Amino acid sequence: MKIAIIGSRGIPAKYGGFETFADEISKRLVAKGYEVYVSCEGGTVPKIPEYNNVYLFYFPLKPFCRVIYETIYDVYSLIKSSFICDYIYMLGHGAGFFFFIPKIFKKKLFVNVDGIEWRRDKYNRIEKLILYFSETFAVYLSDVIIADSTEINKYIERKYKKKSNYISYGVDIPPIEPWDPSRLSAVYPEGTFKDLKEDNYYLIVARLEPENNIHMIIEGFLLSGTDRKLVVTGNFLSKKYESFVKNIIDRHKGHDRIIFTGGIYKKDLLNMLRQNCFAYFHGHSAGGTNPSLLEAMIMKNIIIAHNNKYNREVCLDNVFYYNSPEEILDIIASIEKDSAKYENLKEGVFERVTSFYSWNSIAEKYDDLFLKEHCEFLKEQDKFSKKKDELFQEKIGAENQ
Template sequence: MKFSQKKKSSIAIIGSRGIPNNYGGFECFTENISQKLSKKDYEVYVSCEQPEGVDPPEKFEDVNLFYFPIKHPKSNVLGMIYEIMYDAYSLLYSSLKADQIYMLGYSAAFFFFIPKLFGKTLYLNPDGFEWKRNKFSGMIKLMLKIQERMGVFWADKIIADSMGIKEYYDNKYSKSSKFIAYGVSEIPEIGWNDEYLPGSLRGVIEDSNYWLLVARLEPENNVHTIVESYIKSKTKKPLVIVGNFLNSDYQETINNMIEGMDETKNIVFTGGIYDQKSLNMLRQNCFGYIHGHSVGGTNPSLIEAMVMENILLTHRNQFNEEVCQDSALYFKDSDELATKMDDVDNHPDQYQIMKKLALSRVKQEYSWEKIVAAYDEVFGNEYNNQNRQHSPNKFPLSKGYKSDYNSKNNSK
């Protein structure tokens, strides 16, 4: 007779927009870690927003999906309220379904008490320093700082995806956190094929003859700095920008910068590309990869660019320097980036060694095997500890054992 193997524990991963990934970093991480934990015999649940125009699936691979019953509004203000409601709903649903809850972000920190009502363990990945993002007003930044403090108060453990964030939480809140980075897998080589390109790029770019940026198009990712640098530089290679604008005012700012640009230059905005084969081909075959993220922790798009063996031009900050170390060129402003783009453009052979350094670094520190083992240790140990605490004592008192009660009474 064949018995099915008992699952180790049930885990809900909430706070992203859901899987499969059609948005950004948290979703990329959620898609990967949920499937890999499922293969480690965890029962995994993932929260999702309602998709547009399709019947939502109940599973993605072996991962259980659940949905917030309200669709995301178009308004930015209503969108912020929606996200808090979505996370609060996910906290309640997860508390009813799962043994452990992994919360990505703290926008719903005022509801982090919910898992405690059900005796569930809550882990918090706070992402980066959300209150540093320029897109937020002073009032919202203050609210984010309060939410950060509330999140730390209610969470059983903080999981930081960079050492810089870990050190911040350890020092500011005197609460020990656990460092677990994002993971990445090596991607088989994809030969150049125009058929994999989105329509906006066909006939516009050639193999190994374009600069590439993949990001959400917002100020903290320095899209304006990169566009300004490209315009200032002498390079004639096209600049391909993959991602979606989140704010119409910022989009207008970028469009105004491009007006009057030298006709020999070309900036192509593709929008989001979620076909992995197409995106990976672009990453593998670009001349140089530019990364402008400045306030998040470890960014998935950066380590994905590293594993593709790219020449990296990266914004200088503690997070990017922690990840890349000596495998990237760094810039602080548009003048510095323009100069370095010209240097790489004119002397590419001098920078080929950096591709190997990037691949070596990411394989050593950011392999999914290493990352999943770290999560397995955290979730597995916590679940085993819970079981020991809640299990009745199976062994009666015998010679050599004393109960606390008798010991206290005999000492009176």
């Protein structure tokens, strides 16, 4: 069975959640006997033909304006994979208006709808309208819908009255990365991590945008007056939002208490920061199972998460939840008063994530889904073949009369 996984920037994974997903799932499907192809952006260097026995194909153009580039890239991937594969798995629905393409080639399209993109605050009204219709087209033009959150699953079935399949995102237990600040000094300017010590800083790993509540976390942290520092790992996607956050820091005179690292794409460095932080802030609120949250859980972090149904679905009662900067202030005071009191939370998130979110178990669910859909396809083909034979026999019979 030939399957294409498209919609990510490509593998090996160097960016975000979709890339990690494509990387982890593709190699596990190959191990189960699938022939898997993954699309890669044109700027990828070097252009290797295979990775972990997964076939790679590349968009011929290098990245330019992201919004336009990603749409053209997705359309190219839909066409290319329609020629070489039996089934196509699209990650995201940015190119939803073009999901009719596989139907032209009589190929089955699976779509991971991700979050509810059109509700995100970072988009203007026109962008939200385009994303809303893109989601609508994606749902109705796809053959199989997949959601990585039960809440998103319910949203799709309730809004569109179409069956959706819940299969979560995954995570693996990483190797131990002992605290070694010299590894950070080798990458960042001297003094960036001055006085940063093991188990003595808070951490955020996220895209720095409104839906991830970076402003709320930073304000709550600065209000607390803690002596610990806050390490913020990720990139601002908007100058306007960056200015808004920096104004909060200015108002509280907190520049010496917060370290902005930008995006860190070296897995070992990111794991070292996660494994050795005092506590982890998670502000994601836009829907879906967030990869950074699962990573924090597998590291046995004390987690301070934004209070919404998506985070509660994943973490249950094993984390602290906040709705405001003032609540963050109170949580920090409580943890710093007696952190040992909350060791049970660390064990709780670890047990939860290893029981329900391992990559191996996620791959099993995809294997089941693909096999089920393939069997249904073969049954349809068999029915078509039998019907064709019946019509042929009727025609022969009519000619002999």
